[in-house]
Amino acid sequence: MSYNLLKGKRGLIFGALNENSIAWKTAERVYQEGGRFVLTNTPASMKMGNVDELAKKCDTIVIPADATNVEDLENLVVKGMEYLGGKFDFVLHSIGMSPNVRKGRTYDNLNYHYLHQTLDISAISFHKILQSCRKLDAIADWGSVVALTYVAAQKTLYGYNDMADAKALLESITRSFGYIYGRERNIRVNTISQSPTMTTAGGGIMGFDKLFDFAERMAPLGNASADECADYIITLFSDLTRKVTMQNLYHDGGYSSMGMSLAAMSVYREGLEYTDVSKDLSSESGKTARLRKLDKKEMPNKEGEQQ
Numbered sequence: 324m325s326y327n328l329l330k331g332k333r334g335l336i337f338g339a340l341n342e343n344s345i346a347w348k349t350a351e352r353v354y355q356e357g358g359r360f361v362l363t364n365t366p367a368s369m370k371m372g373n374v375d376e377l378a379k380k381c382d383t384i385v386i387p388a389d390a391t392n393v394e395d396l397e398n399l400v401v402k403g404m405e406y407l408g409g410k411f412d413f414v415l416h417s418i419g420m421s422p423n424v425r426k427g428r429t430y431d432n433l434n435y436h437y438l439h440q441t442l443d444i445s446a447i448s449f450h451k452i453l454q455s456c457r458k459l460d461a462i463a464d465w466g467s468v469v470a471l472t473y474v475a476a477q478k479t480l481y482g483y484n485d486m487a488d489a490k491a492l493l494e495s496i497t498r499s500f501g502y503i504y505g506r507e508r509n510i511r512v513n514t515i516s517q518s519p520t521m522t523t524a525g526g527g528i529m530g531f532d533k534l535f536d537f538a539e540r541m542a543p544l545g546n547a548s549a550d551e552c553a554d555y556i557i558t559l560f561s562d563l564t565r566k567v568t569m570q571n572l573y574h575d576g577g578y579s580s581m582g583m584s585l586a587a588m589s590v591y592r593e594g595l596e597y598t599d600v601s602k603d604l605s606s607e608s609g610k611t612a613r614l615r616k617l618d619k620k621e622m623p624n625k626e627g628e629q630q
């Protein structure tokens with residue numbers, strides 16, 4: 324359904340790789356809502372994915388740019404404004420990549436060159452985009468900038484690795500630049516903290532299927548899909564959210580406010596009985612000893628669970 328929420332608005336969308344990408348779904352929704360935009364991705368990702376197909380569908384162009392390269396960004400901003408015939412009303416940063424994750428380096432064995440790349444691609448690129456736009460006066464007054472993040476910035480989640488540090492930095496840049504752009508031009512800058520989502524970047528995280536399943540069981544509304552994320556993003560690009568800025572907005576079905584749900588507890592109990600305790604009984608290490616204490620007698624009974 325279209326509400327014409329973005330009629331007459333122009334923008335810039337980073338990060339559409341293939342039809343699973345959050346940026347891809349967002350581009351489709353923005354187009355439906357009457358917005359016009361330029362798409363961008365790295366030359367390598369343009370070859371790997373099919374962003375050209377999306378451009379055709381949305382009647383636009385793709386301008387290649389590496390979001391870590393300021394020269395590329397300035398060229399993109401100038402050409403994008405030229406193509407659209409004016410300043411941007413919205414910008415989407417939907418970019419993330421960790422070479423440490425890709426190469427299977429765990430958090431206690433990081434390659435520091437890779438860490439720099441993770442931070443540059445996944446967080447500092449946001450600063451570079453904002454700074455390039457400001458330098459070229461490319462965002463219209465009351466414009467809206469959104470970046471995508473994950474709750475691992477606030478809470479430790481096994482396997483998310485150095486991307487957690489990148490997301491914490493991304494959220495901090497959002498506040499710091501949000502203050503500057505807000506005070507000068509009424510431009511808002513926010514992050515959306517999205518549920519685990521089946522995309523190329525998401526699938527690269529160690530144990531992603533289990534993380535996805537756990538979040539689904541914990542969230543009272545279940546995980547938010549990429550389509551639902553696109554719906555949320557268009558509200559932030561619209562004029563209906565003009566005073567929302569410098570926020571980290573959870574879009575996760577309630578996951579971030581949960582401690583334990585019945586659905587997750589039931590599965591955890593099964594795991595404890597059939598995997599952890601029985602497998603580790605022979606070992607008397609501290610962790611196993613603690614697990615042993617949690618025998619069946621100490622677990623809540625079925626009635627207790629239902630209360």
Ligand SMILES: NC(=O)c1ccc[n+]([C@@H]2O[C@H](COP(=O)([O-])OP(=O)(O)OC[C@H]3O[C@@H](n4cnc5c(N)ncnc54)[C@H](O)[C@@H]3O)[C@@H](O)[C@H]2O)c1
Nearest residue numbers: 338340344345368390417418419471519520522523524525
């Ligand atoms: N998938 C999830 O579970 C999930 C959850 C929360 C937040 N996010 C965030 O959503 C955003 C989008 O990811 P996605 O899940 O749609 O996956 P995706 O793999 O479809 O998108 C990631 C994009 O980043 C682009 N990119 C990588 N390096 C780049 C560079 N140097 N310059 C420009 N673009 C570059 C890739 O080409 C790709 O298009 C990311 O910030 C990700 O961390 C994803």
